[in-house]
Amino acid sequence: MKVLVVEDDEKLSGFIQKGLEAEGFVVDLCRDGDDGYALATTREYDAMVLDIMLPGRDGLSILRNLRERDIGTPVIVLTARGSLNERLDGLKLGADDYMMKPFYVEELVARLHVVTRRATGSGKSILSNGEVSLNLVTREVRIGEEAIELTAREFALLSYLMRSPGRVFSRAQICEHVWNYHFDPGTNIVDVYIQKLRKKLAGDGEIIETVRGVGYRIREES
Amino acid sequence: MKVLVVEDDEKLSGFIQKGLEAEGFVVDLCRDGDDGYALATTREYDAMVLDIMLPGRDGLSILRNLRERDIGTPVIVLTARGSLNERLDGLKLGADDYMMKPFYVEELVARLHVVTRRATGSGKSILSNGEVSLNLVTREVRIGEEAIELTAREFALLSYLMRSPGRVFSRAQICEHVWNYHFDPGTNIVDVYIQKLRKKLAGDGEIIETVRGVGYRIREES
DNA sequence: GTCTGGGCATGAAGGTCTTGGTTGTTGAAG
DNA sequence: CTTCAACAACCAAGACCTTCATGCCCAGAC
Numbered sequence A, B: 001m002k003v004l005v006v007e008d009d010e011k012l013s014g015f016i017q018k019g020l021e022a023e024g025f026v027v028d029l030c031r032d033g034d035d036g037y038a039l040a041t042t043r044e045y046d047a048m049v050l051d052i053m054l055p056g057r058d059g060l061s062i063l064r065n066l067r068e069r070d071i072g073t074p075v076i077v078l079t080a081r082g083s084l085n086e087r088l089d090g091l092k093l094g095a096d097d098y099m100m101k102p103f104y105v106e107e108l109v110a111r112l113h114v115v116t117r118r119a120t121g122s123g124k125s126i127l128s129n130g131e132v133s134l135n136l137v138t139r140e141v142r143i144g145e146e147a148i149e150l151t152a153r154e155f156a157l158l159s160y161l162m163r164s165p166g167r168v169f170s171r172a173q174i175c176e177h178v179w180n181y182h183f184d185p186g187t188n189i190v191d192v193y194i195q196k197l198r199k200k201l202a203g204d205g206e207i208i209e210t211v212r213g214v215g216y217r218i219r220e221e222s
Numbered sequence C: 001g002t003c004t005g006g007g008c009a010t011g012a013a014g015g016t017c018t019t020g021g022t023t024g025t026t027g028a029a030g
Numbered sequence D: 001c002t003t004c005a006a007c008a009a010c011c012a013a014g015a016c017c018t019t020c021a022t023g024c025c026c027a028g029a030c
Helices: A010-022 A033-042 A059-068 A084-092 A105-119 A152-162 A171-179 A189-201 B010-022 B033-042 B059-068 B084-092 B105-119 B152-162 B171-179 B189-201
Strands: A002-006 A026-030 A047-051 A075-080 A097-101 A126-129 A132-135 A141-143 A146-148 A208-211 A215-218 B002-006 B026-030 B047-051 B075-080 B097-101 B126-129 B132-135 B141-143 B146-148 B208-211 B215-218
Touching (some): A097 A105, A126 A152, A132 A152, A152 A189, A152 A215, A171 A189, B126 B152
Antiparallel strands (some): B126 B132, B141 B146
């Protein structure tokens, strides 16, 4: 799950970044409206967090332009307390939710889960396929009835793959979305984490299939 | 050592970031000229790597404005191969060095060491104080005659402190320069690394002094 | 001198990522 | 059909980073 955060306040953006990353989100951060718009239009994100007051170009303008260009990425806008108009304008322009500053990062995380779930089709917070099921909110993973403990990275990887069972993901795609590496083909970290998941998930049959020369996929069963 | 890299090419900026971080530099990265100028003027860096061809605002313009405002941060400009004029203009405008694309990141690292050394006064590549000496290029650390092995973080921390023996650095300052954390006062990672250094450096007397309620400093001896 | 709170020290433990060797697969040559 | 080289994938081990919990110690209050 990749999120673009456009927020100029360093302290706040730092907290947001850390909070989201601890939950397994991959975060791109920028502090400037123009830069934010450029990133939002040139890359794919699963959601955006957009401050209204920004240097360079305000958040509402960015949001309007995104929607005009039919970019439907879920957006949560951040507004100053009290400025009711900003909130209303934001929602009118196609924001999916808003938060008033100051707020708890945990709450932002929860709302991000909501809007991304809403966007990922079914609106469900549980991904399941075969005997594997994965609760995106509580971060519980079950294989059959047995609960499995996963680390943050492992969960991020598994949930990324589980969003499209049967679809093959290349290592480069996985690196991009799960690690935010746009480069460095010299790493085998994806392979390593696939092995970790296989070991932990070890059920009947291969849950994660290798597609030689291409990448990996979840065996489709549901 | 904190470096601002302004470069729009993702792949290249990724490589640069990784290469510099592996050497213990702390890297801020941005892909846009306006944003780059804003960062360069509002924060302190030990050096900048500046591409000439940039969206938003070209590198030469940034460089000219920085120098007009008497910001003397060492700058290495990146130019396309063949464009001799760019190089000459860059040097005329106050660049400290240039590199033609494509280049090896190792070379960039080497030149960064050169320009930062030049800027840090003496132009020396060896910091020493008392019986501790620290070679910024080869990354060798000695205490008396004995060589010490440090990890990247440990080296970054020690070299940051050693640049100003006797000066007290707060935990916040250290976090900012060595970890690039602008936030999260809830971590004691600085303390932990200070302990690691103390253990590895264990010579006669305390090399790193605690200033209770404030921070840490290198005991001045030279 | 004694008490006490906050700042600091320290070890343990878990997570992340890299390294390098081993195994397995593919495809072409013999 | 068999062999072999090259490449892809697998896996174990270890280094490094970071957090957490606990205990120590200094400074000021009494």
